[in-house]
Amino acid sequence: MSELGVSRSDASEFRRRFQYLALFVLLAFGVVVGRLTQLQLLEGADYASQAHENIVRRVPLPTTRGVIRDAYGKVLASSRPAHNVTVVPWRVLLSLISGKRPKALQDAVDTWPRIADVLRLNPDERRRLETRIREACRTAAWNDSPEVRRRSACYRPLLVREDLPRDIVAELEEHQAELLGAEVARIPVRYYPYKNLGSHMLGYVAEIDEEGLARVRPPGYEQLSGEERQKQNPLGYDVGDTVGATGLEHAWESSLRGSRGWEKRVVDAHGRYRTEPEAKRLLDDPSRQEPLAGRDLRLTIDMDLMQSIDRAMRAHATGSVVVVDVRSGRLLALYSKPDFDPNDLSGGAGRGRVREAFEKLSRDPLRPMLDKTMTGSFQPGSTFKPFSALAALEDRILDPEDHERCDGYLTFGKRLFRCAHTHGRVNMHDAIAESCNVYFYKLAEAVGMDRIARIAHDFGLGQKSGLGINPEAAGRVPTRGWYALRFRGQFRLGFTLNTAIGQGDSLVTPLQLALAYAALANGGTVYSPEIVRAVETSDGAVATDFAPRVQHKVSIRPENLARVTQALAAVVADPKGTAYPARDASLDVAGKTGTAQTGYIASKAEDPRRAAFYAQNHAWFAAFAPARAPEIAVVVFLEHGGSGPTQAVPVAMQVIREHVRLDAIRGHRPAPTATPQSPGPPLAPPGPAPAASAPNDNTDPADAADLPEAP
């Protein structure tokens, strides 16, 4: 007992405090219980759904892109599986260490060297990949948290080789157990069995670019509701998706693409799929939505005819051929040269290959990516003359039986307008058949530019045809108004003279010209061109069938049209006709040749061979057959191909002959009979035989360059 009255063992100092301490304890745990009430009872449902979201992931199921077939069911574009190999850097990192390993790693298997062996990587590639793997894992550590693992490149599959051959795939799959970390991914790749043939109309596919993706997935897209996403991005594009880049692939993207499905799968925090039954039980319904395969396209194109055209064009470097059914506007062939292999551009063989292919294509001076049936427009030359003639007939400006005198030139003001030939006395029929410029100069003088332009317009020239598979040039049919804008009112009659013979500022696309000649052939109906005949479901049922669409009927009196088509028949059948020497007597063809001067002026520094090529004229032949009951219209255009009669006509004849032969094989109609269409010298062999002179010789006997205004 101390003097203070407090014992050492007396606990009374503390006694009163215990109640407060107990109260404090109860309060503190009360807060915890309150928090648990909030989390588990009040907000429990939210957290439960969050926990569910954590482990359930919607995995997209791929869809297959629609198949494109020609009119007879030949496959032009489809998908094939490609095998790509990826490795997860983290899983092969240890096996990268060669030579003497630290003791702890002695057991690490030789995964990477074995992968490299199986994939036949060359030493360069192997070193490059090893550097990338090391680089990816520079900051990685064994105890990285799940969120680091999800973001770091070290844990994500790294593409090692694309589009493996089958035998290597088989080898990889056989040794799967020893090659941990390497994985074979099957991805669909677009495949074009005809390679280059028809590449412009088919187009190619490419990975969607950032710009395209940003259009359908603007910032904040992830936060949108499902419905708004659907509205914003109806086709459901995502990073890395394939999208049609040009041609039919691009224009019919929404039909071809199909829609992705999804499947719910259970994932853990490391992003691994869990497949045990307990995990699967956690999936809520519906757990799967089947993908919808893309629609197939049935084209109007005849691929056999395309192959014939390719053979017929073998001698020519650049140009295009259009074949159209005059009774429906359906395109039977749409051929442009030079072409490209869409397989190289569609990513099947790897990104490196795509880049290489593009570089090569962009260096080619003949511009293989340009669709010369519709994206490029060119001076039509004499193929334009029928429309000038119709303008004169329609407005009764002159009597077609009146003769004009051709001295080989026409002086107009101070200038001299030349003809290829001294034709003597010609009427309209002769002028078309023999392609006399002087007759048309005089006709133009009388008719005037705007009347010609109106008729040409009526036939669809100078405006887009609306096929819409590739960017289309409108072409140009100049009018006084256009010249007024262009040259500030200094209109000269010379412009009109050049326009009448398809020179000067006139431009057409081969597709336009084919449709216009189809209208000449069928009595004046201008069709909207059609290339997709039907959209079909993947099991072959027709989803949409497209009937021919008449764009409009031209307002031309039938007798005027008949007069012009008779003259066009004479171009081939009359011994004096420009196409006569290259005709095929077994075929009944009407048409008009054209040799258009391009006005190309070579610079002195230019390679003379190159300059010589560009100095050549464009060769044309626009035709329809059979002349008496027309079925098809054909336009052959040879860019800097020289003379129309000697170069373009033989190609067209061969194409028409092939078309007739193919039709016969298919039993659509009897084989053509070999009866000559008109009296005249024996059948000249097609080909260059009649064209003895050099192709760029402007004094070509038959249809020399439609010479425009000369200074």
Next chain:
Amino acid sequence: MIRGLELGGRSRGDGPRESFDWVLFLVSASLAVFGVVNLYSATSVVRAALSDLYIQQVYWLVLGGILATFVAAIDYRHYERLGYLVYGFGLVLLLLVFILGKDIRGSSRWISIGSFSLQPSEFMKLFMIVALAKFLHDDPRSEGRTLKDLIAPAAIAAVPMALILKQPDLGTALIHGLIFASICAMMRIRWKSLAWLGGITAVALPVIWNFVLKDYQKQRIYSFLNPDTNIQGANWHEHHARVAIGAGRALGEGFMKGTQNQFLFLPEQYSDFPFAVFAQDWGFVGCLILVSLYISLTLWSLRVAATARDRFGAVLAVGVGGMIFWHAFFNLGMVTGILPVVGVTLPLFSYGGSSVMTIMMGIGLLMNVSMRRHSSAPTLGRAGLSIRSR
């Protein structure tokens, strides 16, 4: 139970001399059983090397039980003489950490002995409690204490805290401070001194923030203040623990069915976050039972303190009770997101040898004080002579 606190004034010596404290035993045993069962669920998904942690935990509990039996068997009044000695021993161990310590993730807290490691800072809590009990036992006051009177006990707490902060181990240092504060709360302190204490704390906090806390510790506090940001990064633990708890809802998803743990969204599920696993497995009902057990244990230790024979026993009981309370409260608070994340274990739930043994020995001390509340003299040895003063 509150009523029990009033029993403190009951006459001594006329009851049974020693009585086994069944309440303490049963509450502790229930917690230990729950803890092992939960650990089984928590580690059922981890790699092979960790999957038998629950067995090891049983070993630690058995070893801790044996130690607790020893601690309880010897009359606690004998420990009084050893008070400063064990304290000194603890400090030596803490210093040894700096020499022999294993560096794990930027801090060294362990000493390896053979194949297993020892965490001296855990045991230091008990040593500090014994030392403080001894000091207060020897320094009885009837008047309120002044600030000067608190300097010595504050120093007893401050030295190990400083050493532990140096490791650095903010959580354990904090627990030391809170145990000291709990013991202080029992003392009569003058209001003026209390005001001073408040003032000093207010000044000390910014100093600690700027000069003591490490960047990652500050980051945790920032994270706590903004819980919904950076879920992928710094707030991963808290976020997914909170989701696990909430997803348990009223009745839980069932034993070993909590998805957050089964699919690996809860790192540290066996050390700092076992409660999240428990909460999703067993729901609000299970949590309520668990929290009641901790409340029972804490309040029971206050009752033991209130009925203790002497000041030494009372301070021991309050110290151990405080230790259990602060561990439980801080861990639950951190896992439920009402307190920042500091690595504080949940008593008998978290895996860890040093932690389990410390708690078990603490319970042994409680048992000791509780058993001997009616006995007038030590039942063993001559030390009792010094206590017989009345």
